[in-house]
Amino acid sequence: MIDAMALLFPNVAKTGAVTVRVAVSYLSEQSDPGGGRWFWSYHVRVENDGDEPLQLVEREWRIVDAEGRAYDVRGEGVVGEMPLIMPGESFDYVSGCPLATSHGSMSGSYRLLDSEGRDIHAAIPAFDLVGPPAEVEK
Template structure:
């Protein structure tokens, strides 16, 4: 038996003439629910209902799916709190803030994350390891950091992602992440980056391969000890996921050199950031 989360959002705003006055349905990740608008009031309410269904599948798959559904609800609640504050509905913003705090205390992964941070701060490392293992059981990919660092044949690739809330629309299942890449040539030969290959995986384990020539329109040459940095972005249909891939490069100090692959280690795309933030 698996718990599923059904969400119904009733958003009521004043003087938002661009919004439809009649009920509109939005697709939100695996959910489809109405947003009802009324210009005469100024409040936002989020109602969550938990139901049970038998979907089969392994316990690990069920736990992971349940976590990511709750993650979607958490992100939506945060957005509604900020929206209430922007509309100067401070009473509603305070209510949502308290609801988020309660959510963090009761949501298993977030609660275990807090316990793990506390255990590390107090040097109770055996307890921290136990909490970490429990998180792995509930959400195996949650402990993947929002950064990675890998070296192949002396070429070092560092990656870091960040959630861009201002360009995301959780109601429509649209989450926007920016990432920054730093490539450093620690070898003793000059190299050129020719092609890129990304594997983007969302929270539902749906992967997409993306190939391209160079990066941001360039095929940079890196001399020994040189670095090249660039930023790009990745939209996602779930509030978390991961990216990994490789660059095709070649040495340019010898005619006819064969190309070789440089690994980009996996890093998380997460609206919640790293579990180990501030540790």
């Protein structure tokens, strides 16, 4: 049997009752390799496999480009929301990442709160940002 979720979201991290899945796509139409700009979109699904609601309140990303420069991004919620994810449900969103190099990587974590206000730190799986072979820097 084919695992459709693994095909759709090849990058997966499970932390307790939280599963985070990520799919990434290079966007050639928003990239300008000649101008030193490459752009990716990433689709994230946060699943609540537990038995109580969880609210996603904070995100933290580490973005590393091909030259080893690291960028830390931290902020409230995701895409302007602090979603409440009910048991057995998920929250999906899409965002993007520009780089000045043809490849890099991203990883991070979410801070969620349970119904008692306790912190849960859920890992975001590491994933690569890779441009098409013709556009990869030598």
